[in-house]
Amino acid sequence: MSTHTPESDPVSERLQMLENRTRQLRWLVVVVLVLILGTSVAAVLFFRSAPLQQQDVTARQLTIVDESGKPRAVLAVSGDDAGLTIYDSNGKPRAALSLAEGRAGLKLASGHEQPQVNLHAGMDGAELLFQDASGKERASLGVVRDQPALLLRDAAALPRAELTARDNGGRLLFRDENGKLRASWVSSREKTELSFANNEGKPEVLLSSEDNRNALVLANSHAVPQMQIGVSGNEPALLLFDEAGRRRADLRIQADGTTGLFMMNQQEKARIELGVTGTDGVPILALRDADFKLRGVFRLESDGTPRIALLNASESPRCILQAANDKSELLLNSNRPGLGVALSVLEDKEFLVFLDGNENQRLGLGIVENNPGQVFFDEQGKAIWTAP
Secondary structure, three states, X not given: XXXXXXXXXXXXXXXXXXXXXXXXXXXXXXXXHHHHHHXXXXXXXXXXXXXXXXXXXXXXXXXXXXXXXXXXXXXXXXXXXXXXXXXXXXXXXXXXXXEEOOEEEEEEOOOOOOOOEEEEEEOOEEEEEEEOXXXXXXXXXXXXXXXXXXXXXXXXXXXXXXXXEEOOEEEEEEEOOOOOEEEEEEEEOOEEEEEEEOOOOOEEEEEEEEOOEEXXXXXXXXXXEEEEEEEEOOEEEEEEEOXXXXXXXXXXXXXXXXXXXEXXXXXXXXXXXXXXXXXXXXXXXXXXXXXXXXXXXXXXXXXXXXXXXXXXXXXXXXXXXXXXXXXXXXXXXXXXXXXEEEEEXXXXXXXXXXXXXXXXXXXXXXXXXXXXXXXXXXXXXXXXXXXX
């Protein structure tokens, strides 16, 4: 048996309503959890199966700022040109990467207004430039049309030194403040040459090596050679030139050891030759005419006998004077070979002898033991008659 009071009915109804709401909330939580779990699983499966999508950001200029809002990097595009500029904390550009008119470039600065390092690259070559604080170009290194070059400039941006290379060699040039070429060093397959010029740009000193010929040339103020020291093969030589550049004196040692001094006329033909033979060491003085024909010879034989020979235009001896230890002799030749006169002094004998065409003595006049005498000889050179 149960009893009910009026106050218990509302309480029971509230309890019943609370239980119903609790059951509904539980089911709602379960449904939400199921939806979340299902959505997560579906998202995982979707991203695994679907390809990665890229997002593009399009802008004509992109500016990157620091914590204080100052621009530190700017990426911009204008027409066919594009560039990236990086600024320091003071707002000064310090680096710039650009593409302009088909040439790629990189500029670096140390905080001054002007860039100090420029790097350019194009279809015709590449170049690296260095500038001073005022923006003047001071040095450049590059390759233009496959030709590498290094150029140094002074404070006025004038070229002072240049180094270039080519397929067959290279060259190094130095200029003064007026742009005059003062020194150059050129090297190629054929020769190597070092030259120095005066303040007018005219070379005065030239050092060269070519085909086994090495030479040092000294010129006057008009760039006319005046002296040359060189070695050709195995022959050293010293050459002297007149003011017109004509060779007038030549001192050399030949390959056989002969030493010679040659003195030339204005047509560069040797007129006097002074030398020592390399084989036996005989000293010789030779005189030549305007046609380079030998006309006079003074030599000292290996036995010490001095000999002087005078020759005609055909270079045939006409007069010979020689002095040995025991005799002295003077020979006078005619135009025909073998014919002539000989004057000899032998100890206490003095003879004047006439020769025939076979160079045999035929008539002799002389003094023997203080007595005059006369001798006739046959064709074999034998005495056949004497007087007294």
